[in-house]
Amino acid sequence: MRGPVKLEVWKMGFVNYLDALKLQEKLVSDRKLCRIPDTLLSLQHPPTYTLGKRRTDHNLLIPASELKSIGAELHYTQRGGDITFHGPHQAILYPIISLREIGLGARNYVEKLESTMIELSSLYGVKACAGQKGETGVWVGERKIGAIGVRISHGITSHGLAFNIDPDLKYFKHIVPCGITDKEVTSLRRETSTVLPTEEVIHEQLISCFARLFGYNTVVWKENPSLSSDHEEIE
Amino acid sequence: MASKMLWATRAASYLRISVVHRGFSTVLKDLKYADSHEWVKVNGTAATIGITDHAQDHLGDVVYVELPEVGASVKQGDSFGAVESVKATSDVNSPVSGKVVEVNEELSNSPALVNSSPYKDGWIIKVEMNDSGELKNLMDSEEYSKFCEEEDSKH
Numbered sequence: 001m002r003g004p005v006k007l008e009v010w011k012m013g014f015v016n017y018l019d020a021l022k023l024q025e026k027l028v029s030d031r032k033l034c035r036i037p038d039t040l041l042s043l044q045h046p047p048t049y050t051l052g053k054r055r056t057d058h059n060l061l062i063p064a065s066e067l068k069s070i071g072a073e074l075h076y077t078q079r080g081g082d083i084t085f086h087g088p089h090q091a092i093l094y095p096i097i098s099l100r101e102i103g104l105g106a107r108n109y110v111e112k113l114e115s116t117m118i119e120l121s122s123l124y125g126v127k128a129c130a131g132q133k134g135e136t137g138v139w140v141g142e143r144k145i146g147a148i149g150v151r152i153s154h155g156i157t158s159h160g161l162a163f164n165i166d167p168d169l170k171y172f173k174h175i176v177p178c179g180i181t182d183k184e185v186t187s188l189r190r191e192t193s194t195v196l197p198t199e200e201v202i203h204e205q206l207i208s209c210f211a212r213l214f215g216y217n218t219v220v221w222k223e224n225p226s227l228s229s230d231h232e233e234i235e
Numbered sequence: 236m237a238s239k240m241l242w243a244t245r246a247a248s249y250l251r252i253s254v255v256h257r258g259f260s261t262v263l264k265d266l267k268y269a270d271s272h273e274w275v276k277v278n279g280t281a282a283t284i285g286i287t288d289h290a291q292d293h294l295g296d297v298v299y300v301e302l303p304e305v306g307a308s309v310k311q312g313d314s315f316g317a318v319e320s321v322k323a324t325s326d327v328n329s330p331v332s333g334k335v336v337e338v339n340e341e342l343s344n345s346p347a348l349v350n351s352s353p354y355k356d357g358w359i360i361k362v363e364m365n366d367s368g369e370l371k372n373l374m375d376s377e378e379y380s381k382f383c384e385e386e387d388s389k390h
Contacts, residue, residue: 053317053324054299081322103389105293106323134296136322150323153314155271 007216010225012043017075019227024158027096031156038097042203045086047072052081059083059176079159081149082179089166091203100155112213113161114138117146119209124192143186260289263354268379269330282331285358289383295320297349300342307335311369337361
């Protein structure tokens with residue numbers, strides 16, 4: 001059985017995609033050297049389209065040159081998964097954790113990320129479920145409410161999940177989301193009749209679901225952490 | 236699961252080696268193993284590399300394999316490529332150092348070979364080793380089986 005397990009949560013507010021990517025690369029390296037504990041970044045991005053390792057840019061339906069005019073950026077990444085959109089009012093979690101230490105493989109890890117979003121949805125009376133085979137993510141009926149794209153390097157995770165609280169769904173019309181045609185994208189706002197609390201509360205609930213599902217018994221919160229992450233030595 | 240046992244038994248009699256069954260994951264006797272779940276089959280200085288049955292089972296259905304260029308250098312413990320499954324890209328590390336002499340092009344059309352035949356048709360690269368001494372850093376089949384057992388009991 002594992003001993004006490006600590007998760008350090010960084011509440012970051014709005015972060016530019018590339019800044020978050022650079023920070024994750026540094027944290028993955030630190031985690032690999034055991035300089036930091038398992039870390040979870042909680043944030044939102046300005047309007048950003050991203051592609052995974054397979055570079056499926058045929059799923060971007062407008063010319064890249066037009067993206068600026070709709071106020072969005074495009075980035076290529078090393079994560080798994082197809083094209084997706086990130087934007088305001090979408091809760092993002094990037095766990096930087098050691099899968100080897102908890103003996104999890106990619107499949108179980110991703111299932112737990114799905115469960116995190118399913119549990120959060122249920123807090124608002126929304127019956128979400130994991131996708132069919134080959135359609136990783138979280139669905140309410142035929143509508144996708146949460147997306148996953150992960151990278152695992154030397155057993156350390158980066159990238160993670162994106163849960164639609166109330167993003168502008170029009171942005172999704174410019175892509176074939178996750179490469180799956182004929183399926184809609186939805187949000188918590190659309191699916192629940194419950195009055196939503198502030199987004200900060202929803203982010204915290206999402207983090208709590210994550211921490212519980214992954215068996216962390218200590219959660220340390222870091223408000224307004226610096227992007228340049230000059231860490232003090234952690235024992 | 237019964238079909239996996241049957242496959243393993245058939246593979247064992249074809250390859251004429253004894254198979255250690257570890258739950259549902261197969262471990263082959265004359266291979267060497269890295270703690271990142273890659274296997275290597277050594278023939279003189281020629282090495283064939285892939286990922287283990289345990290690894291493919293924990294990854295899920297592989298939909299994409301990123302292969303290195305022929306001629307690329309690999310180093311023991313360093314990443315040389317990646318596989319994608321369930322929207323996760325996982326680095327694949329080389330158990331030995333040397334030069335890539337062949338890559339399994341079939342995987343570009345049929346990445347699922349990694350799942351269905353991890354030790355045979357799902358091989359990933361062939362390397363000309365430059366330091367056979369490194370093999371002592373790897374596990375044999377018994378050590379690897381135990382390693383997998385310990386890892387799986389962590390959660």
